[in-house]
Amino acid sequence: MRRALFLFLLTLAILVGGCAPPGSHLPAREGDEAKPLVVATIFPLADLARQIGGEKIQAVALLPAGASPHTFEPTPREMKMASEASLFLCVGAGLDVWGQRLLQATGAGVPAVVITDGLALLPVTGRHEHEGEEPEEEAGDPHVWLDPVLVRDVIAPRLAGEMSGLWPAWADYFQTNLQRLQAELTRLDEEFREQAAGPARVKFISFHAAWGYLARRYGWEEVASVLAYPGQEPSARWLKELTDLAKEKGVTTIIIEPQFNPQPAKLLAEEIGGRVVTLDPLGGEGLAGRDSYLALMRYNLTAMKEAVEF
Structure with missing residues (x-):
């Protein structure tokens, strides 16, 4: 029933698309x-x-700034955008199931990259049996x-490889941009390593288990997470267990995210005499200091520095 409704909305979106104002969650530019x-x-x-694509492509994000990919449902506008894609990018591993369903529903044979495919995924941190069973579609931390x-x-x-295969005339251009981006990412890595080399080891409880890869890379410790699953409010029992765990492990930093209600995390921080630090896994167009991947990661680095200095 749900799939039938999804297909109906997609068809409707395509039919009325010409009457709707153009738009995306990244701004269109001239040409x-x-x-x-x-x-x-x-x-x-x-x-x-x-x-990577630079001036040769237009790149758009379906998820609006401030929304969570775990709970988002696409509208006819997003359905139409997906149907017009020359290349579709998604995360996979249960994070954006709606995106993969949307792509399948277009039936257009759009080339796609699922970035978690072929990667050895980390287990999800901080989930316990009493909080419910793990969703079947989730294969690990996405x-x-x-x-x-x-x-x-x-x-x-x-x-870059996928773009070069689709548009080989621009392959050299894409590779040049890739190398420039990789140099920037190397500098970013050095900034994180400089912070990680400090005397204090970063321990934290996350709001939801988003930071395992960053923690592994730089020797931080994600002790647990407030939410067992995004969209599922924590029980009083679980918050009590987290309070005891935080005191046992000496955790004073609780990470919250702009996409979720911070109140449970704030209550936990009050109980342990800790502080709340806002990290953002997603960023978005128009968000000051978080409107590019590099800016977003530096925003998170600055926030973690403040947590260490607490």
């Missing part, structure tokens, strides 16, 4: 109408595609884009 359209489920992937080294060495080259 974009004639460029290949790269559609990504989340902003970081769209921005990476834009850094937040791979939050490791800048993994982006530099695997994800960005994969995107």
Whole structure:
């Protein structure tokens, strides 16, 4: 029933698309109408595609700034955008199931890159049986884009390779942009390593288990997460267990995210005498200091520095 409704809405979106105002969650620029359209489920992937594709492509993100990919449902507008894509980018591993369903529903044979395919995914941190069973579609932690080294060495080259295969006349251009991006990512990695070399080891409880790859890369410790699954509010019992765990492990930092209600995390921080630090895994167009992948990661680095100094 749900799939039938999805297909109906997609058909409707395509039929009425000509009457709707154009738009995306990344701004259109002059001449974009004639460029290949790269559609990504989340902003970081769209921005990476834009850094590599440069002036040759138009890159758009389906997920609006401030929304969570775990709970988002596409509207006819997003359905139409996906149907017009020359290349579709998604995360996979259960994070953006709606995006993969949307792509399948178009029936257009759009080339797609699922960035978690072929990667050895980390287990999800901080989930316990009493919080419910793990969703069947989730294969592990999908937040791979939050490791800048993994982006530099695997994800960005994969995107550049896919673009070069689709538009070989621009392959050299894409490779030049890729090398420039990789140099920036190397500098970003050095900034994170400088912070990680400090005397204090970063321990934290995350709001939801998004930071495992970043923690692994730089020797941080994601002790647990407030939410068992995004969209599922924590029980009083689980918050009590987290309070005891935080005191046992000496955790004073609780990470919240702009996409979720911070109240449970704030209550936990009060109980342990800790502090709340806002990290953002997604960023978005128009968000000051978080409107590119590199800016987003530096925003998170600055926030973690403040946590260490607490």
